[in-house]
Amino acid sequence: MRGFVLGGVSSGVGKTVATLSIVQALADAGYDVQPAKAGPDFIDPSHHEALAGRPSRTLDLWLCGEDGLRRNYHRGEGDVCVVEGVMGLYDGDGSSTAMVAEALDLPVVLVVDAKAGMESVAATALGFEQYAETIGRDVSVAGVVAQRAHGGRHERGIRDALPDGLEYFGRVPPNSALEIPDRHLGLEMGTEAALPTDALREAAESLAAERLADIAREPPAPAEPVDRPRDPVDATVAVADDAAFCFRYPATLERFRERADLVTFSPVAGDPVPDCDGVYLPGGYPELHAADLEASGTLTELGDRASEGLPVLGECGGLMAMSRSLTTADGDCHEMAGILPADVTMHDRYQALDHVELEARDGTVTAAAGETLRGHEFHYSSAAVDGDARFAFETVRGDGIDGEHDGLTEYESLGTYAHVHAASGAFDRFLESIAH
Known part of the structure; x- marks a missing residue:
């Protein structure tokens, strides 16, 4: 092409x-x-x-x-x-x-x-x-x-x-x-x-x-064939898909469909959490739909399921929804899923904007200990975390959650401010970590 x-x-x-x-x-x-x-x-x-x-x-x-x-x-x-x-x-x-x-x-x-x-x-x-x-x-x-x-x-x-x-x-x-x-x-x-x-x-x-x-010109071919088959995993991943969770790369959904079963649901609409082995909450605009998310009951159910061991992976807006509360720019505070020990507040000015690099402190659902992931952050919110909160990553480049770390982890779940691409291998590791 x-x-x-x-x-x-x-x-x-x-x-x-x-x-x-x-x-x-x-x-x-x-x-x-x-x-x-x-x-x-x-x-x-x-x-x-x-x-x-x-x-x-x-x-x-x-x-x-x-x-x-x-x-x-x-x-x-x-x-x-x-x-x-x-x-x-x-x-x-x-x-x-x-x-x-x-x-x-x-x-x-x-x-x-x-x-x-x-x-x-x-x-x-x-x-x-x-x-x-x-x-x-x-x-x-x-x-x-x-x-x-x-x-x-x-x-x-x-x-x-x-x-x-x-x-x-x-x-x-x-x-x-x-x-x-x-x-x-x-x-x-x-x-x-x-x-x-x-x-x-x-x-x-x-x-x-x-x-x-x-x-228009034809670019060079990649070294690895585009259609190289990847081993399937015995897993079903549920992806939030609505106006609050709309920031995801096509390649991420392609990888999920290529290797596992994918189902979608809408937390804004109050859909129940699907029967699945893991949940992915993409970024988006939870702050614009905070009242509906609080009232829908989906996040409450998700918090209960996460506390029972269901792995939940959230990126940026997903991290915000996984937190205890979300305070909008108007000062309204809404309860979220309560999976992560953090309270999120929206600001009038962006809090971070850059390509980022993260190094895993210990093994987590998207990286093995010592591995690095490259991603991107752009958000207007900040997260106040508990003193005993556990972080999955050191920030080699970028701001992360507190300037030095990203990736709040609790139970089997992980929330980051960083968005990563399927080419990073992060979503392959997530699928493999939730497989039967």
């Missing part, structure tokens, strides 16, 4: 809207499109999936490693893969957009905000192209998409100013309908605020879909 990367000149330049417009343009031109996201984000991929009708692939060197990155790419389906970048093209020391493009040997199409520039757009693009050589990165900038650019003289001025070797792939015109609402963790999810198809189709008409498809 051929692909290209959409890199921004900065955060907030409109990469997601440009990505969705290009996906629509390629689909309208008859291409079967596979979306993907550079970086560890969950929200932008939800918009990709809402439009493309298939999960967006997560491409992050820190989380997956180079071979895992290539494997995850090649698990996608379609004619053309459109990879949305993270932040600005060169931003980030763990897995920048440029690093992902280099590892996959894919060309970069630069998204430039053109609302107040013409020749300066060309100058910006030229600078981004030449900077790769300055820092020794093998990154090829093929051309630009002009975000918020008008037609006529504005468009001609941008196109004519581009030097040889940098192609003009079209524009995304200014349109208030092409604005995605945001909140504290970023944009609203694709299931909540999908962009209108007519507005995307209008933007798609100003994009050179065939030229974008022509520049």
Whole structure:
């Protein structure tokens, strides 16, 4: 599957809207499109999936490693893969957009905000192209998409100013309908605020879909075959799946289904905890649904089951739900599952944002003693833990729960602020730890 990367000149330049417009343009031109996201984000991929009708692939060197990155790419389906970048093209020391493009040997199409520039757009693009050589990165900038650019003289001025070797792939015109609402963790999810198809189709008409498809390249094959069979385990894993628990990577669910039986349930709706050998609570927005979670009874049942030995693995929002209480930014306190000896409080400003590395202190459900896991943390909450609380991990990089540790553990359960990818091996170990 051929692909290209959409890199921004900065955060907030409109990469997601440009990505969705290009996906629509390629689909309208008859291409079967596979979306993907550079970086560890969950929200932008939800918009990709809402439009493309298939999960967006997560491409992050820190989380997956180079071979895992290539494997995850090649698990996608379609004619053309459109990879949305993270932040600005060169931003980030763990897995920048440029690093992902280099590892996959894919060309970069630069998204430039053109609302107040013409020749300066060309100058910006030229600078981004030449900077790769300055820092020794093998990154090829093929051309630009002009975000918020008008037609006529504005468009001609941008196109004519581009030097040889940098192609003009079209524009995304200014349109208030092409604005995605945001909140504290970023944009609203694709299931909540999908962009209108007519507005995307209008933007798609100003994009050179065939030229974008022509520049796409096939990445190198991974060393480990994508379809290598993995040994099944005799286990059933229950995954929370609703508006409060919606941050999970497609590869995680794929691994669960590949090796075990998977069932889903909704704590917000009050579903009973399924008959299972282990529970996975992904991240999400439990703070937005705290009253419903408290009233539903599902978390109370989950706490009882965990105290009887049912393993529960929670990440970020899952950790929050596993705690004793959750206090929202409005000051309302709600009882949670009570599995972990912690009380969680929401804040107006984010408390941690980074790629992380964790070293297991003792054996736990996701890592053996001394093993390291790489992941990502981004949360607006903090957890006050009891003095005798037990931590599973030392933080080699990142903030974790208390600045030095992550992974609260109680009974057979574990809650972390870190999100990890299936390529880390953490979910394989979880499945093996709950198998009969």
